Amino acid sequence: MAATTATQPTASPRKSRLGPALLPYLLSLPALLVCIGIIIPFFTAVWYSLQRYNLNLPYLRGFVWFQQYIDLFSDPSFWHTVQVSLLYTALTVILELLLGLGIALLLRRPSTLHNIMSIALLLPLMVAPAIASLMWKLMTHPDFGILSWLIQQVGITNFRWAAAPSSALFTVLLVDIWVYTPFMMILLLAGLRGLPKQPFEAAELDGVPASFVFFRITLPMLTPYIITAALFRMLDSIQQFDIIYAMTQGGPGDTLMVFQVMAYLDFFQNFNVGRSAAVLMVLWAIAYLLSNVFIKHWLRLRERARGAA
């Protein structure tokens, strides 16, 4: 395909643009082939989820149709996982959204200080979530953790952070918020700075109160960005593994047993491949629905950004 002759100029632009009809396929084929190897395990997982399959009891392996799912749906520990995952997702997304929006509003006006701040706030997002958990573990260590010490100074003794069921969720939320709030901030700041200036100038001239400007102008115009950012974080948060696994492995007990941690433990501790696959299929269904909504909003947002540029 590299050999194009000099007689080509007479061809129509359309034809020369298309080149050989196979070209686009040839260009995307390598990427596709690499991914096919990864699609196969997906179908295998579907297949596993319809089987009684325990690595410890291979002779009991057999096809059981939807029995895994029926067992799962009648298992209180599964519903506990659903509950914890949804609570975790709701709390992280709402808190990160509010905090991210607050920070974006504070840093909205470009100035040296604000620009330095927004770059500095990128740093937590660059830390691997698993490593971030390690950092917070060091800071909340009962013997020498700076946070444990600080909290004692204000009179709270025996606060056990991730080690106690009552405070484990709070501690893990702190880590999640520390890592991911900057993502919300970046997207919302980009949105805020990209908004047209006229409505705000007009409002200022007319002496419209700030709260009115915020709720009637800023917020509605920012909504597409808020929805896109929130959906993106929801997709990640419902599948959270790294932070929870590194902090507590889903514990103490089953306090933080979210979808992927449950599936991981089912597989590697109970060797129950069938049940693990069924848990993941439920998670996949949720993620698939969310991702479809997200992609729609994201593409629309991208079109808008293009149109404005």
Add this chain to the structure above:
Amino acid sequence: MDRSNPVTKILRGLALLAIGLFFLFPLFWVALMSFQTNEQILRIPPSIVFEPTLSNYWALISGRLVSTAGVLEIKFMGNLWNSVFLSTTSVALALILGVPAAYAFARFRFRLSEDIAFTLLSFRFAPPLLVLLPLSLYFQDIGLTDTYVGLIWVYQLIALPLILWIVRGYFEDISPDIEHAYRIDGHSWWKTFTKIALPLARPGIAAAALLSFIFCWNNFIFALILASAGKQPVTVGALAFVTASGIQYGQIAAAVILSILPTLLLALYAQRYLVEGLSLGAVKG
């Protein structure tokens, strides 16, 4: 907002200070810990005045952890090297595979093009364990468990969708007219791609490569399941190191700093690209 009264100004200042503290203090504090001996770390009350020591870093780099209980061999530097190697090769491979595909999706309307592009994107959003658990069984069968090849292949799940979609957006923003003109001048398709399209999309390719490098570096779950100690990157290695070293807190802090330093420096060096990539194409710099 500039005509706001001093009270609002002070409140804004305090809010900024609190935000800066919350997000930067952990980095600052762990960095301080990494220069302290265990005795200094365990001192109560904690103090930011101390005699800094490089012994923690030295122990990690030399791979020998000397304590009262004896000498412990650690392969943390090996983990660090694994991270460098896995992330670099994964991104390089993803660029070779992804950039031509991104060009195809941007320039040609061919059958199934949107379906293929969306399938590749949907990988980004599927639960990683759904693919990893069956894959771990397959890898045992075909001998890819605990190999760089297997890991780099699976890392394409992270890097490829990112590169494909970010670079595609860039190609779409470049008018195809220049390429048409160049082709009408009698140049081959390949020359048009390498001499015209690629240089024009360079900022997008840089942003995508940077972002996928950081995501590969920070990944935890892939290597946790598919690699054993010898092939593990720092994310998994650091966690194993904590279990192994027990109470060597200074070394743990130093290990944390060493494993996050590369991405932090990269982010500071190329923050403009990073912001562009992270804001999901919602901003054009």
